[in-house]
Amino acid sequence: MTVTVHRARAVLSPGTPPLVDGAVAVRDGRIAAVGRFDDVISEFPDAAVHEEDGALTPGLVNAHTHLQYTDMAAVGRAAHDGFESWMGAFMELYPLPRDWSASAAAGAALCLRAGTTAVAEIVTDAEAGSAVHESGLHGIAFWEVLGWTESAWRLGGPETVRAQLGALPTPPTVGLSPHAIYSLDTEVIRELSRLAAEWGVRQHIHAAESAWEDAYVRTGTGDLAERWRANGRGEFALLSGNGVGTGVIPYLDSLGALTPTTHLAHGIYVDTDDRRLLRDRGVSVALCPRSNAVIGLDPPPIAAYLREGNAIAVGTDSLSSSPSLSIWHDVAALHRLAREQGYAAPDLHARLFHAATAGGAHALGLDAVDPTGILQVGARADLAVFPVSATTPEDALAELVENGPAEASLTVVGGHLRWRTPAREERMTANV
Ligand SMILES: [Zn+2]
Structure with a gap:
């Protein structure tokens, strides 16, 4: 040999x-x-x-990205002043006809050029599902699940998602990405967690990314809640029940979504108790600081995550909310933020290097299969x-x-x- x-x-x-x-x-x-x-x-x-x-x-391990949005870089090059304005810009371009397969393939090529060898890739449109497979990248292709009310889900949701998941080419490994707590009904998130365990696949969820989302889960109020009610999603349990009185992390935990086979993206609006719960549940968080800045959100509490010993990884998110797919550029942003947030320990270089490599492999569970x-x-x-x-x-x-x-x-x-x-x-x- x-x-x-x-x-x-x-x-x-x-x-x-x-x-x-x-x-x-x-x-x-x-x-x-x-x-x-x-x-x-x-x-x-x-x-x-x-x-x-x-x-x-x-x-490098890119622990959160959507390669299919590579062709929507115009949205990521603009500055936005919050989730609402970013989503408005995104939704102007998303419905236009586009070759999702070519866009995702271009993103996979950019990852390889950036020194990335494994990705947590979220696939929203099936045509984008072959990019990781064809590029030879290692990692997981997560099929994104969103928009389901409980009543619609009862009419064949599990069978539909099972078929969509089964249509993704392998390798890589496939997984489920319940999009976020505001785009799926409560019982659907609970059931997806159960099904993920039953089907033996990992989950990856956007969580605690915006203040919008925080108000939505606590009280069923705010701009996001109003937007969803206006869009006919008022039957979501969080809206009809006026929230659950807790933040996103305890809510996901109450649905069985926080397990060692799940990792989260963003994790900005988390307090000490939330971070402890994530550690207790063995849940890693993929931090995407440049995406947060482009959208106009607060930065992640990187210093607290480091001090308290949470498992962290690094993601770029997609070009629709980030200037590039370079993991080092997000690592540099995390380094600046950690120092600004008062993290003065001399191990900062080593810990961020770990997050971008072994920490990412752990977030995706790759290290459970093979040293990675x-x-x-x-x-x-x-x-x-x-x-x-x-x-x-x-x-x-x-x-x-x-x-x-x-x-x-x-x-x-x-x-x-x-x-x-x-x-x-x-x-x-x-x-x-
Ligand atoms: Zn994302």
């Missing part, structure tokens, strides 16, 4: 000391060795050696190389976290070369 060795002046993996002049050996889609180049090459003296220019890391998001012998060969100007591994980590590049110079998924900067295109082979 052919062995390929990628040699880089800095090799970084969460939870292990950085390596100077390090190398990773890849064989049959897995990592066969990690260490100093001299040691790795003595173990595999016949390996093909690729001299990489930059810092080699595990592939770390560089260790036997792990999936999901890796990336990023250009850096720093000369020491410690400085390279700081540079990646605070000002990481938009584009990788190399992206390898499961041992397959999926991206290399064109200048070195001549070295491309089908497998590495």
